[in-house]
Structures are given as C-alpha cells and as structure tokens.
Amino acid sequence: MxxxxxxxxxxxxxxxxxxxxxxxxxxxxxxxxxxxxxxxxxxxxxxxxxxxxxxxxxxxxxxxxxxxxxxxxxKNITLSYDGRKPNEPDSGGVNSDVIALSQRFAMLMSEYHQAIEDGVISLNEAKRLLRETVMLQQVLIDMKLHLEAECS
Structure with missing residues (x-):
C-alpha cells in the first residue's frame, strides 16, 4: 500500500x-x-x-x-478549523492571542522535552505532541483572523 x-x-x-x-x-x-x-x-x-x-x-x-x-x-492545502461552538465568545483579540500563543508553545516544548528524555518518542508521547501542535495551530488561526479583521 x-x-x-x-x-x-x-x-x-x-x-x-x-x-x-x-x-x-x-x-x-x-x-x-x-x-x-x-x-x-x-x-x-x-x-x-x-x-x-x-x-x-x-x-x-x-x-x-x-x-x-x-x-x-x-494536497498541501491548509484548512482553517475552528472547533469552538458558534455561540462561544471571541477569544479577545490579538493581545490575547499573543498570550495564548506563548502559553501553548511553552506547553508544546514541555511535552517535547518530556518525550525525548529517554531518546525515544513513544506513540502516546507522539499523540500528546500532536494534540498540542493542533492547539497551537488553532491559536495561530485565531490570531490570523483577528489580524485580518484589523486590516479590513
């Protein structure tokens, strides 16, 4: 296959x-x-x-x-996925996004350092890294949308 x-x-x-x-x-x-x-x-x-x-x-x-x-x-296409429910309040703009980005990146790095301690990234560790990466991606999408709104 x-x-x-x-x-x-x-x-x-x-x-x-x-x-x-x-x-x-x-x-x-x-x-x-x-x-x-x-x-x-x-x-x-x-x-x-x-x-x-x-x-x-x-x-x-x-x-x-x-x-x-x-x-x-x-196909090298980027999707903008927003898993929040439509009635959830906005996250607060670019300033909030920068704070969330910093926090999410720190969480990703923490997961990464734990995962490589033994020199091998296990399946569960890879899943946690993937989950954090997706959350980081969502913050970046929010930030992009806020910046686009400010440019319009």
Missing amino acids: DNCGSYLKKHTESLVKEVGIETACSVTGKSKATLGRYYSDHEEHADRFIPVDAVAKLEALSSYPHVTSALAEL
Whole structure:
C-alpha cells in the first residue's frame, strides 16, 4: 500500500475510534467488519476506503475532521478549523492571542522535552505532541483572523 493510502487509513481509524465503533456503525449503517476494512493495512483491503458520505456523518460527531484534514494535507492545502461552538465568545483579540500563543508553545516544548528524555518518542508521547501542535495551530488561526479583521 502506498503512503497516501496508509495515511488516509490511519486517519480513518482515528475518526472511527474517536466517535466509537458502535456509534460509527449506527451513524453510517456499516458493520464493524466493513468499517474495519476501511482502515485495515492488510493488502487485501488496500483498495478499500471509507465513503465520503460516511466521513461527513462521522466528522459531524467528532471533535476534529480527521479524514478531511488528512486529505487536505496530502494536497498541501491548509484548512482553517475552528472547533469552538458558534455561540462561544471571541477569544479577545490579538493581545490575547499573543498570550495564548506563548502559553501553548511553552506547553508544546514541555511535552517535547518530556518525550525525548529517554531518546525515544513513544506513540502516546507522539499523540500528546500532536494534540498540542493542533492547539497551537488553532491559536495561530485565531490570531490570523483577528489580524485580518484589523486590516479590513
């Protein structure tokens, strides 16, 4: 299987597992076995991928658009994802963003230093680093939006 297919399957698995296999089955109308084939790395399932309508249904329930972001990354496209609910108050402008950016970066560096203490970044450590990186990205997106609003 090529890297592209493997990458999409990995993100499909993350999506299904975040939503929960039982919920994913219910929402998509697919069996556990079928969903499992969509993210299986076995050669006999290399050409099986989750349908886009199933992705849309599952990502509506997830905290992050795993497959959509993976597709964008494969095409070098940057998405602006805002996981906050529409009625949440604004974060407070550029000054607040700079403070949040500093705090998030410090948290990322702290996670990184803990992860490399033994010279090996474990799967759980990589997941924590990824989570912090995504949070840092969100702060940067907020900052970009605030700066664009000030320029208009």
